[in-house]
Amino acid sequence: MVDAMASRSRIDVSIDILNAALGEGTTKTRLMYEAFVSFEELREYLSELIKLGLMETTATERIYKTTRKGKEFLSVTGDTILASRC
Numbered sequence: 001m002v003d004a005m006a007s008r009s010r011i012d013v014s015i016d017i018l019n020a021a022l023g024e025g026t027t028k029t030r031l032m033y034e035a036f037v038s039f040e041e042l043r044e045y046l047s048e049l050i051k052l053g054l055m056e057t058t059a060t061e062r063i064y065k066t067t068r069k070g071k072e073f074l075s076v077t078g079d080t081i082l083a084s085r086c
Helices: 010-020 028-035 039-051 068-085
Strands: 055-057 064-066
Touching: 010 028, 010 039, 010 068, 028 039, 039 055, 064 068
Parallel strands: none
Antiparallel strands: 055 064
């Protein structure tokens, strides 16, 4: 049996991380659990998502939040994913 988490694309993982950080934001630990990624994978994804402006972190770098641009990305990719499945 193939592990469903192992076959996720980078976009799928990014979407999971962005969704997990919606609202007031969350910690790295919570992001790991909710997006089903290792600490090393999360570090790579966070670096890229922050660089792209899809996520931001607080001054103390303990809370990660999805930015407005990240929310727009989720909206667009959500519509695209739903349309491709029909």
